[in-house]
């Protein structure tokens with residue numbers, strides 16, 4: 001029988017450990033035993049595409065030099081959860097709005113307003129942030145002076161993000177005023193994000209575990225939701241500490257509610273926003 005029609009052989013305990021260790025070492029993602037079937041399905045689907053029949057041989061291919069890195073970038077795209085939506089957690093987006101509004105009210109801008117969306121998936125999160133930032137500058141009658149850096153480990157997700165074209169069902173859940181202002185419906189019914197926002201968001205491939213791949217400019221806001229939840233607790237804390245080093249004094253760090261527990265940092269204070277887990281970096285005067 002040809003391989004593509006055969007049922008995939010089960011991953012042995014040793015093979016499961018080997019593959020999940022690779023995933024955790026390289027991407028931080030920690031799989032539970034219940035996710036064994038998921039891992040097996042994704043790996044065998046990719047092996048079928050390559051006509052490969054042996055888990056160990058395929059493993060060796062993935063870890064082998066430059067060609068292995070290219071194969072890894074295809075496989076990792078299948079192993080990450082990329083679920084996202086526009087305005088996914090509205091209170092967190094609104095807290096960025098309030099933070100910006102406060103800066104505008106206090107005229108405390110020294111330079112451009114920089115925002116980093118970490119684990120941005122197919123772009124809905126950074127574009128949602130751009131919508132509120134753009135609107136807030138607009139209402140205040142100030143020339144928008146901001147940039148959003150959006151990073152992810154999945155190249156496939158980043159391609160969708162850069163194209164900025166979304167299915168009707170995703171866009172129609174948004175307020176009509178936002179849709180009308182920032183999207184254009186195409187002949188096929190899909191929606192294209194406006195160049196006004198597209199020009200503001202810079203998408204980059206980056207692994208959050210790799211400190212060298214973090215944006216080099218200091219950020220006013222770091223927004224990281226539904227990513228740290230896949231990591232072990234100690235790693236979440238390490239990444240939070242690295243975020244602090246990338247924040248301007250007075251900057252805002254927003255994470256998913258409940259995604260980080262028992263974390264504190266001498267330079268950070270919990271921000272007073274309802275239903276949001278956010279921290280402000282202390283200024284030297286504080």
Ligand SMILES: C[S@@+](CC[C@H](N)C(=O)[O-])C[C@H]1O[C@@H](n2cnc3c(N)ncnc32)[C@H](O)[C@@H]1O
Pocket residue numbers: 026027028029080081082083084085088118119120121122125151152153154157206207208209224225226227
């Ligand atoms: C569930 S999505 C969350 C998307 C968005 N932040 C949201 O809340 O809607 C998680 C994203 O994190 C990305 N990701 C997973 N591991 C990563 C890593 N080590 N470095 C950077 N991005 C990673 C995945 O590719 C995926 O797009």
